[in-house]
Amino acid sequence: MNFKKTGVALAIAVSALAAGSVQAATVNAGTISGSYSTVFNVAQGVSFADTVNFSIASPSTLTGTAASLKLNFGSLSLLDIAGLTVNVWNNSHPFGTTNFGSFAGGTGSYTFNLPTAGDYHVDITGTATGAFGGTYAVGLQVAAVPEPETYAMLLAGLGVMGAIARRRKQNAA
Template sequence: MKLKTLAAAAVLALGTTGYAFADDQSFDAGSIPLSPDMWAQTVMHQAGSFTDTFTFSIQAGDLSSSANPLNVKLGNVDVFNISNLSYTIWSGSDNLGTFAGDNTTFTNTLAAGDYVVKVMGDADGAMGGTYGIAMQLAAVPEPETYAMLLAGLGLVGFMSRRRNTNEKFA
């Protein structure tokens, strides 16, 4: 019984403080860093539908991104809850894909340039909702790297073949 009373008191206390977060928000994520670093943001919303916009730029590489609801429940009360969370990645007017915001990771090789991520959902908790989004960029190997790899494999094969030939005649 005390837990229910405590949860109700917490919800009422937090509910009377007002909201310090907006419905639709825009963020400039700047340049997404190369792996192992990443860019991440946590966003809070009051109850209702929202569409957030994140603008960013990248060097050429494999972009991995994920958006996930951060739901909080006290007893039977959804304090922070987001349903129908999804995000879309745009390059200019080209939609590169829409993905569920349920720990699904989008990974695609992208050219250097400016991009936009739009996150949509419904904040339907007693205090609204909150979610997290993260992006990371892995560098794409240059053609010279592949040439060096093939040359190295060729040398290893040559040395292996040479040793086998020397062993037969010894």
């Protein structure tokens, strides 16, 4: 009989530990050439460490946002995330060695320069504090950084336009 009680107590203890443990979800977004967004749901009282792996085809500027999708009923918080934080890393998770920066969720958008084509990831952490857990969204937008040749062509085009304008002005006089 003591063996059954011990087994039940052990099962309850293990489930209680699992309820407060860190959850981890990994999403592979593939190659991003424009915008990407995803939504995560987290159980109540759980700390989480989620990851979005992605690739870029050329040096780019990454703009990132993250926000808790809050739901309140009067003074009762039904869905909420506390301490939402995002870190931008090189390589796929967990092999990142260079942190390009971090930002707090819900405080606007942040821009990072990603210097080479290849694999990157964002790590998102926080704790679900709502009565029914929490939901949050992450958005990533990638804009390619122009190559030096593009700037050279732009300057050459401006020079040609200036020469044409000057010639027209001289012919009008």
